[in-house]
Amino acid sequence: MSVEDVYELMRRADELPYGEAKTVLVEDALRRADAAGDEELAFRVRIALTNAYHYGAEPMKAFATFSRTLADHDRDPGRFGETHSLLWQMKAVVNALTKFPEIPLDRTYAVLDDMERRYRAGGHSLQAVYHYRCAVARHVGDAAAPDWFAKWRAAERDELSDCAGCDPTGMMYQLIDAGRYEEALEVAAPVLGAELTCSEQPQGVQTALMQVYLRTGRYAEAADMHRRAYRVNRTQLADLADIAEHLEFCGLTGNGARGLEILERHLGWLDRAPHPYAAMRFAAAGALVLGRAAAAGHGAATLRRPAAGERPAADVPVEALRAELAESATGLAARFDARNGTSRQGERVRAIIEAEPVAEYVPLAAHHRRPAAAPDPAPAGPADDAADVAAIDDLDELLDITDRRRSGRDLERTFAAWRRFDTVAEKIEPTPLQAARRLDGRGVELAVEGDAPGAIAAWEEAARRFAELGEEDRRHRTLSRLGEMRVDSGDPDGMADLTAAVDHFTAHPAEDGYLVSALLRLAGGHLELDRPADALAVLDRIVPEDDPFRAPDADFVRARALVLTGEVAEGTAVLRRSLDAARAQDEPQKAAAAALMLAQILGRIAEDRDAVPPEEIVALLDEVLAVPTVQGPMRAAAHGERGRALLSADRPADAVADLVEGVAAWTAGGAHEAAVHLRVDLAAAYMGAGRHLEAAEVAEEALPGVAGEDGDPIAERRCRLIIAHAQKELGEPGAADAFVAMAGLAAQDGNEAARGHFLDESAEVLTNLDRDALAAERFAEAAEAYGRAGNPYGRVNALRRAAMCRLWSGDADAADAGMEDARAALADLPAEDGPARIWHTALIAFDEARVLAQTGRLPAAAERASAAVDGFRSLGEEDAVRNAEGLLAQIGSALGEHPDDGSTGA
Known part of the structure; x- marks a missing residue:
């Protein structure tokens, strides 16, 4: 075993984040150092291994390595130095000792006493000693905790104090326990804008702030802290106790779905928790979230628990898992309390499991809330005032008012007339014809409410009654509406009703021109069944002069049919005519429908994007959204289209608000596929606006909906690319692997130029993380890809950067050779x-x-x-x-x- 092997292993370990891979390399280095007989080198490696165990979620193992290095140091301080490192590590040892109930509390106090002795002997401030005496007192519920806290805050900081992020974070938790939330916020204030390089920050202070903001009603800030901190915590097993705080947050804020998602993601970590304390807190918070789910009626739902040891993977019901986690948490708490001689941990666990919500619902992102309401309609004028029907007692007159409705603007008066009819009918029994007419109206009411089955049932019964009464015109009017609703609901047999109505009014023209309405419904039925040519044939039977009021409707349906047959230019022209006519008739609802469809067409066709400025599309959608009666799917579509238009106009920051409304509206309406695809656009808008955290989160939300065999490959890649770039901007290590995954997809496509670019991006992330050896390998791979793609500029640049990364990783010879390769590549x-x-x-x-x-x-x-x-x-x-x-x-x-x-x- 050579000493050089040890240094090489440690160099490789230095490039890795804390975790199993890093720990394995350092353990191997220690074995080789011991085998080489180099005690001083083994001492230094053992100190590094103590850190690897602490930050890599294996603190129990750190006790042995720390004890050995401390003993070596005490045996020969001149030979085994590193006094500062050992004194620093004592803090982590004290903290970890409290996390294992099987370790007697006396041992923790003994280490604390030894720590204080050593700090005094070295002339150091006792600030860190007071910090950890306070932490132990908080853990056991010792009444002396406030006194130690006061000494901690008063003592002068020095080089052995916790970092500028961790020290205030510890103070915040003491203040939170005491309910002194505003003071906790004051302690955090100096940290918020500071540059923190500690591996536990800024997510540590953000997690503490999450609680402070929540308890002081600053819900938006609390949600922001949750989102930011959890992104870091979710990758680190050592942070399992912090993840428990995020679970608790979800349980207290109405975010049950998010809580279940987090619980399921980390449930397997319970089997390898860094210590029993983390397992206890996670189990308690998990029981809270599951209890909320069970109370909401989801107790029979299941969560997937991964296999562990001899236990196979299984889907566990919410209620059963809640009971299991609650029992585990309370059992661990009892062990801690038995060791500590207090009831502190048992009380905390019960309080978590049984906690009541702090808020009914705290949205975690803008698009998670309910969609914005439409603008209030303008006050009705005297002619439109529905109050005039209140004095009418004649049932036929009231029904005649409802028959005269011609547009959506008449609905208010129509509904008022029906309500008045019902009131009068309690005193005056309607005739069979009046009852049938009212039943027909009830079908319209149900249709407007979105109750298609109810409307169909009402119209079927009304049509039957009209037939019995010999009212064929009324019967076929009802059949026309019935047929339309049946076809729209997926029943093609409704076409028979539509055809019967057209045949009747062709043979028996009505004075009100109802044939035009019947023809329009029949044409719409053909479109619903994807038969645009048949729809056009029906529309050709309409004589505009028969019912000029219906001209915009006829053109609207004709435009839809033309677009479906591929006659987009002609369809667009007809649609513009429909829009102009609706405006001329002062029919905003009709104009809105035409404007929305026109905006959708112009926004979808690539050749029109160059010919039609996005501003025109935005103006059309402004008109749509200004109509108060535009609601539901139509309003959601308008917001989505306007957001996309603004995005294509390179106005991503302006696009965000509309895309948020669109996603919220589609989600609220249960149209999850539409919401998923609009989320991809929202993620792109956030990315373009420089809001990288939101971009990453929204793209991650959208990804499951567009990935897989039944997904949308283009949208999936767009999502993955947004995630990779957002992670890079956020400084997240995962960006390197995300770009490698993109490079793999490019390789599948045979696109070496794209593969080189993504490998280049991955290498850039790695070198920014000081993982230069791996960055050099990625740059070298990128150079090869650029070479195959015929991109000499990319190849030269990648070779040069690979050489520099080799220099920074300590391999000067490889750097020399790399520079020679880069200079040679200039010839290309x-x-x-x-x-x-x-x-x-x-x-x-x-x-x-x-x-x-x-x-x-x-x-x-x-x-x-x-x-x-x-x-x-x-x-x-x-x-x-x-x-x-x-x-x-x-x-x-x-x-x-x-x-x-x-x-x-x-």
Whole structure:
């Protein structure tokens, strides 16, 4: 076993986040260091392993490694130093000791006493000691906790105090326990805008703030903290106790679906919880969420629990899982209380399980709320006032009012007449004909309410009664409405009713021109059954002069039919005519329908996007949404279309509000497929507006609905791309893998150019995370893909960046070779593209200078830096010139210090 192997393993481990993979490498490094007999190296590796265990969700293992390093240090402080590291690790040890009920409390106090002795001996502030004495007191419910808290806050911070994020977070929890929420917010205030690099921040303070905001009624801020913190917590097993707080938040805010989603996602983590305390808190919060679900009538629903050991994976009913988790949480709490000699943990667990909601519902995002209401309609004028029917006692006169309705604007008076009819009918028994007419009206009321089965039943009975009374005109009017509703409800046999009505009114023309209405319904039935040619044939039978009022309706149906037959241009022209006629008749509902359809057509056809400015589409939809009676699916569609139009007009920030309303409306109406696809557009709008957190969350919501064999491959890839870019902007490590996944999809398509681009993006994320060795591999893969795609510029750039990443990862020889490959690749750049050749040549010269300077070859480094200055200056790239001149000056300074020795490092 060589020492070099140990250093290589530790170098690789340094590039990994805390977790099993990192821990395995450090454990291997320790075995090799021990085998090599290098005690000092093993000591340093063991310190690193203690951290790996603590932050990698295995704190129990850290006790042994910490005890060994502390003993080695005490045995020979001169040989085994790292005093600061050991004193720092003592804090985590104290904290972890309380999390295992089988470890006697005396041991925790003994470590605390030893910690205080060592801090005093080293001349350090006791601020951290008071912090952890307070934490232990809080855990056991010791009345001394406030006193320790006061000493903690009063003591001076020093280099052993917790970081600028973790220290206030700890204070906040003490204040939260005491119900001092405003003080907790004051403690957090300085942290909110600070740059925090600790692995536990900012998600730690955000989780604490979530509770503070919730308890002080700042619900929107609480939801924001939940969303931001949980995105980080959800990837880390060590954060299981924090995830429990997010579960509790969901249970207290009416977010049961979100809570069940989180619970199911992490349920398997219970089997490998970092410690019993985290398992207890997660089980208690899970029982709260499940209890809410059971109370809402979902006790028989199931959650998927993964396999563990000999237990197979299974779907567990909500009620059964709730009982199991509650029992587990209370059992663990009893163990802690027995160890602590108090009832503190049992009381907390019961309070969590039995907690009452703080708010009925706290929306987690804008599109999770109910859609906005339509504008209030303008006050009705005297002629439209429905109150005039209140004085009418003649049943026939009231029914005649309802028969005279011609448009949606008459509905208010029509409904008032029906209500008055019902009132009068309690005193005056209607005749059979009057009763049949009222039943026909009841069908209209049910149709307007959206009760299709109820409307069909009412009309069937009304038609039967009209037949018995010999009222054939009325019967066929009812059959026409009945047939339309049946076809719209998926019953093609309704076409027989529609045809019968047309045949009757053709043979027996009515004075009110009801034939036109019957023909329009028949044409609509053909369209519903995807028979546009038949619909056009029916429409050709309409004589506009027979009923000029119906002209906009006829053109609207004709436009739909023409578009379905592929005659889009003609259909668009007819639709514009329908819109103009509806406006001229002052029929806003008809105009809105035509404007919406026209906007949809213009927004869907690629060639029209260039010919029709998005502003025209937006103006059409403005008209639609200004109509108060536009509600339900029509309003949802209008918001969605306007959002898409604004997005295509490169106005993503403006598009967000409409897309939010569209998603909310489709979701509220149960149209989940429409909502899913509009979410993809909303995610794109958030991304374009620079709202990366919202973009990632909305795209993640949409992804399950568009992925898979029955999904939408284009929408799926769009979602994945948005997620990857949003994660990159948020600094999330998952972005690297997301881009690799996109590269895999591009490879399936045979698109090497796209594959190179996505590998490039992944490498960029990795190097920003200081995972330079892996970044170098990704850049090298990108260079190969660019080469196969015939993109010499991408190849040169990727080779150069791969070389620099190898330098930063400590492999200077590989960096040298990589720079040689990058310079050789310059020959593939097109000769006619002089500026690009000069730019890339200067970049390579600049980075070669950095490699040479880093490895002590200063004269050669100066030569390359000078060449970079000349190249950038010839292009007028002043910023690049200044950077190259700065590098050249640094190299010159180093040469001045070592004029005779070019081998000395810069």
